Amino acid sequence: MIEHSTDILVIGGGAAGMSAALAASESKGLRVTIVDDNPRLGGQIWRAELGKSKSSEADRLISAITSGKFSILNGTQIFGTANDGSLLGVVRDETIKLHYNKLILATGAREHFLPFPGWTSPRVFGAGGLQALVKGGFNVSGKRILVAGTGPLLLVVAEYLKQKGAKVVAIAEQASASKINRFALGLWRYPTKIAQGLELRSSLGGIPYLKDCWVTAAKCKSPRVSKGETSDMRVSPSLTHGLSHGYSKSTKEALSVMLTQKGRSWSIECDYLAVGFHLVPNTELAVVLGCSIGDGFVLVDKLQRTSKHNIFAVGEPTGIGGVEASLIEGRIAGYAAAGETRKAESLFVKRDRTSRFADSLNSTFALRDELKTLADATTTVCRCEDVSYASLCEFSNAREAKLQTRCGMGPCQGRVCGPATEFLFGWQPGSVRQPIFPVKLETL
Amino acid sequence: MNFDVAIVGAGIVGAACAAGLSREGLSVALIDPNGIATGSTAAGMGHIVVMDDSDAQFALTDYSQKLWNDLAAELPQNSEYEHCGTIWVATDEEEMAEVRRKQAFYADRGLPCEILDERSLREAEPNLREGLAGGLRVKNDSVVYQLCATKYLAEKAMANGTKFIDAKAVGFSAEGVKLSRGETILCDRIVNAAGVSAPDLSAELSVVKRKGHLVITDRYPGFVSHQLIELGYLRSAHGKDADSVAFNVQPRSTGQILLGSSRQFGVDNTDIDPALVRSMTSRAFEYMPKLRELSAVRTWTGFRPATPDKLPYIGCIGDTNVFAAAGHEGLGITTSLGTAELIVDEILGRSSAIDREPYRPSRKV
Numbered sequence: 001m002i003e004h005s006t007d008i009l010v011i012g013g014g015a016a017g018m019s020a021a022l023a024a025s026e027s028k029g030l031r032v033t034i035v036d037d038n039p040r041l042g043g044q045i046w047r048a049e050l051g052k053s054k055s056s057e058a059d060r061l062i063s064a065i066t067s068g069k070f071s072i073l074n075g076t077q078i079f080g081t082a083n084d085g086s087l088l089g090v091v092r093d094e095t096i097k098l099h100y101n102k103l104i105l106a107t108g109a110r111e112h113f114l115p116f117p118g119w120t121s122p123r124v125f126g127a128g129g130l131q132a133l134v135k136g137g138f139n140v141s142g143k144r145i146l147v148a149g150t151g152p153l154l155l156v157v158a159e160y161l162k163q164k165g166a167k168v169v170a171i172a173e174q175a176s177a178s179k180i181n182r183f184a185l186g187l188w189r190y191p192t193k194i195a196q197g198l199e200l201r202s203s204l205g206g207i208p209y210l211k212d213c214w215v216t217a218a219k220c221k222s223p224r225v226s227k228g229e230t231s232d233m234r235v236s237p238s239l240t241h242g243l244s245h246g247y248s249k250s251t252k253e254a255l256s257v258m259l260t261q262k263g264r265s266w267s268i269e270c271d272y273l274a275v276g277f278h279l280v281p282n283t284e285l286a287v288v289l290g291c292s293i294g295d296g297f298v299l300v301d302k303l304q305r306t307s308k309h310n311i312f313a314v315g316e317p318t319g320i321g322g323v324e325a326s327l328i329e330g331r332i333a334g335y336a337a338a339g340e341t342r343k344a345e346s347l348f349v350k351r352d353r354t355s356r357f358a359d360s361l362n363s364t365f366a367l368r369d370e371l372k373t374l375a376d377a378t379t380t381v382c383r384c385e386d387v388s389y390a391s392l393c394e395f396s397n398a399r400e401a402k403l404q405t406r407c408g409m410g411p412c413q414g415r416v417c418g419p420a421t422e423f424l425f426g427w428q429p430g431s432v433r434q435p436i437f438p439v440k441l442e443t444l
Numbered sequence: 445m446n447f448d449v450a451i452v453g454a455g456i457v458g459a460a461c462a463a464g465l466s467r468e469g470l471s472v473a474l475i476d477p478n479g480i481a482t483g484s485t486a487a488g489m490g491h492i493v494v495m496d497d498s499d500a501q502f503a504l505t506d507y508s509q510k511l512w513n514d515l516a517a518e519l520p521q522n523s524e525y526e527h528c529g530t531i532w533v534a535t536d537e538e539e540m541a542e543v544r545r546k547q548a549f550y551a552d553r554g555l556p557c558e559i560l561d562e563r564s565l566r567e568a569e570p571n572l573r574e575g576l577a578g579g580l581r582v583k584n585d586s587v588v589y590q591l592c593a594t595k596y597l598a599e600k601a602m603a604n605g606t607k608f609i610d611a612k613a614v615g616f617s618a619e620g621v622k623l624s625r626g627e628t629i630l631c632d633r634i635v636n637a638a639g640v641s642a643p644d645l646s647a648e649l650s651v652v653k654r655k656g657h658l659v660i661t662d663r664y665p666g667f668v669s670h671q672l673i674e675l676g677y678l679r680s681a682h683g684k685d686a687d688s689v690a691f692n693v694q695p696r697s698t699g700q701i702l703l704g705s706s707r708q709f710g711v712d713n714t715d716i717d718p719a720l721v722r723s724m725t726s727r728a729f730e731y732m733p734k735l736r737e738l739s740a741v742r743t744w745t746g747f748r749p750a751t752p753d754k755l756p757y758i759g760c761i762g763d764t765n766v767f768a769a770a771g772h773e774g775l776g777i778t779t780s781l782g783t784a785e786l787i788v789d790e791i792l793g794r795s796s797a798i799d800r801e802p803y804r805p806s807r808k809v
């Protein structure tokens with residue numbers, strides 16, 4: 001077992017975690033460590049692009065990081081706690097024990113998926129998942145891709161895929177046109193955001209952005225992914241490798257996708273469907289540590305302190321707010337953890353503005369009730385354990401359904417089906433136990 | 445309405461009693477505020493096993509095992525009833541002597557079992573390490589997914605008219621069962637099947653929590669074929685020392701491996717104790733080194749309802765209208781069916797297939 005001791009320990013090397021580590025390391029004499037389960041820092045947006053980034057924030061963070069003011073533990077996944085309260089992780093098949101004085105949780109978010117007939121077919125991907133695959137070298141040049149679901153991530157993904165040579169046939173956004181227009185109008189209050197928005201709109205040129213529109217079914221004649229065969233959560237805790245493993249095996253047959261918009265339904269042919277319904281926070285580690293949760297998010301005070309002494313939380317786990325919120329919250333927590341309360345307080349106004357943005361973002365892209373009726377009796381809800389929609393309908397809560405049908409008991413531990421059943425049936429998520437990710441028995 | 449019997453607790457014991465009593469035409473209420481199979485029953489391993497700690501324990505487990513094998517044919521597929529047998533694993537000559545004693549005990553009582561030497565043990569379970577002394581294979585033991593089996597028993601009871609009442613019992617009287625929401629469920633007799641909570645309602649019963657940890661792996665079909673238990677289990681499981689662990693692995697029909705087990709007294713929380721989990725897995729690696737490489741998906745804990753003499757309380761409490769069916773410790777999945785038959789027989793004034801005396805709540809413990 002490897003042992004590592006530090007003053008300030010940051011879990012998660014995305015925008016929030018890097019920003020926190022950087023702020024904390026401004027204080028002389030404090031040891032700061034940042035841990036991430038990927039081979040590289042950067043999180044969901046910058047991971048693949050570190051070193052060749054276009055963003056000034058990213059550049060600032062990267063150059064600070066490479067200055068070596070703190071320890072970086074890449075490829076290290078935290079799965080639970082030890083009896084003495086330190087964190088347990090696994091790095092290259094070895095157990096690592098991390099001792100800290102202050103802990104900052106910056107574990108990010110994952111995509112939200114909803115079951116509809118055909119969502120487990122080969123050629124159907126998570127939107128962010130497909131983007132990550134392409135960043136990793138998957139070739140989409142010349143492919144016809146439908147991007148669907150909800151949230152600003154769809155625009156980012158569509159633009160990225162287009163840039164990589166894909167033909168994005170449309171973006172199907174479930175939110176209403178009126179909500180989106182109101183949201184866009186409100187963007188003037190957030191200067192950098194409007195710039196981003198305009199830039200995006202121009203590079204989207206030509207891609208139809210259909211509002212009030214969603215996928216009702218997808219069909220591909222290739223065999224479906226079999227029981228127990230899901231994304232490897234060890235490799236990809238946030239399903240960044242996409243929903244489907246079948247893409248490489250599948251035949252040349254295209255995907256037929258049914259869309260609906262204002263009572264009109266039609267089908268379109270494409271090579272891939274990239275679908276995601278906004279984001280859900282990764283709160284598992286916070287739950288295992290005993291931090292209070294409200295409405296699905298880690299509860300924090302103004303200084304980003306959780307209910308647990310010396311534990312802070314920043315970024316998506318405290319509310320889906322996008323990269324600017326992650327950066328500013330990270331800085332506040334980094335300063336607060338280092339005892340620089342004054343510096344932290346000076347950022348409150350900025351942070352409050354990003355949280356107002358987050359609120360309007362989340363209400364704009366709230367899921368409409370019609371999406372609750374997409375699954376039919378045979379639609380798989382829990383991929384790991386192959387549990388159908390019909391077999392869940394008789395239960396009144398997540399625990400009973402889990403115990404009787406194994407829904408959520410598989411390797412992903414309900415990370416995919418949990419948010420889905422919460423939306424579909426209103427079930428509160430079940431308990432979280434360590435290991436929060438599958439680990440080898442000898443590591444446990 | 446006045447029920448013939450109200451059963452408090454819809455774990456596997458209460459559900460089995462409900463199925464048995466309603467089969468005999470009695471009107472039954474089954475009361476639980478937490479739904480069916482959510483207590484200790486949700487946490488257990490589902491090993492249907494004959495044990496020989498005492499004659500009384502043997503009688504009840506042996507009788508119950510036969511009842512399970514009869515029930516197997518009608519259990520729905522999701523109960524995953526697998527006739528995998530048990531192998532009691534011996535590490536050395538001392539434990540082989542115990543194997544021979546156990547074999548003689550079982551054979552005398554007509555229980556099919558066979559002694560395995562070092563080689564035949566490895567043939568039966570190639571992933572056990574080399575150099576173990578041998579073992580005893582007990583053929584009729586099984587594994588069941590007790591959660592679905594419990595639901596099946598409860599549904600069978602309901603099909604026979606049992607009424608499920610979603611409420612918490614707070615007290616017993618001559619009239620019936622008082623609920624926390626104020627009303628009383630009127631009945632002639634009460635069965636206390638509240639597991640670890642049984643003493644809250646019947647202070648005469650001495651039941652304490654004995655905490656256990658389990659770990660389940662990803663799917664590795666064929667890695668293990670029998671339920672494997674170390675013979676040292678006899679020492680560790682029944683030792684009075686606070687914490688003990690034993691090698692105890694179970695093949696699930698999904699291909700997953702369920703790994704036990706730990707035993708602790710005096711721990712009231714459901715938290716995972718990482719150090720204890722480690723000593724449990726280390727113990728397992730001593731027998732099956734290849735387990736190290738398997739992926740662990742989940743850990744959880746549960747409480748066994750333990751009595752001072754390791755026998756459950758079954759039968760009428762004093763001269764009251766209350767019957768106990770509680771305190772089955774680590775064998776309640778197995779002995780639920782036998783327990784139910786003893787309760788049915790006593791309520792109907794019939795004699796039973798096995799002697800009921802050893803389980804009387806009024807016995808000296």
Ligand SMILES: Cc1cc2nc3c(=O)[nH]c(=O)nc-3n(C[C@H](O)[C@H](O)[C@H](O)COP(=O)(O)OP(=O)(O)OC[C@H]3O[C@@H](n4cnc5c(N)ncnc54)[C@H](O)[C@@H]3O)c2cc1C
Pocket residue numbers: 011012013014015016017035036037038042043044045076077078079106107108109110111127128129153156157237238240279282285314315316317321322323324326
């Ligand atoms: C799939 C996906 C794609 C996205 N793409 C974009 C995009 O292109 N543009 C955009 O503006 N926004 C994108 N977002 C939104 C983005 O997440 C936020 O805007 C913001 O970057 C979040 O930063 P963060 O630091 O809070 O989280 P993240 O960037 O998610 O960083 C969290 C990090 O913590 C790691 N981690 C989590 N748990 C553990 C653990 N137990 N042990 C070790 N490490 C752990 C994660 O692997 C991750 O690297 C995407 C989100 C998702 C889910």
Ligand SMILES: Cc1cc2nc3c(=O)[nH]c(=O)nc-3n(C[C@H](O)[C@H](O)[C@H](O)COP(=O)(O)OP(=O)(O)OC[C@H]3O[C@@H](n4cnc5c(N)ncnc54)[C@H](O)[C@@H]3O)c2cc1C
Pocket residue numbers: 452453454455456457458475476477478479480481482483484485486487488489490491492493611612613614637638639640641642645655656657658705745746747748749769770771772773774775776777778779
């Ligand atoms: C880790 C572990 C491994 C095990 N492995 C095995 C094994 O391999 N084989 C085996 O045979 N056994 C095993 N067991 C033992 C077995 O699980 C228990 O003996 C059995 O489940 C007990 O069942 P029960 O119905 O008595 O209790 P429970 O399942 O606890 O049911 C009692 C019910 O009573 C209800 N209740 C409590 N108070 C009230 C009230 N006031 N009003 C109404 N309802 C109330 C509760 O909600 C609960 O549902 C194991 C146990 C553990 C913990």
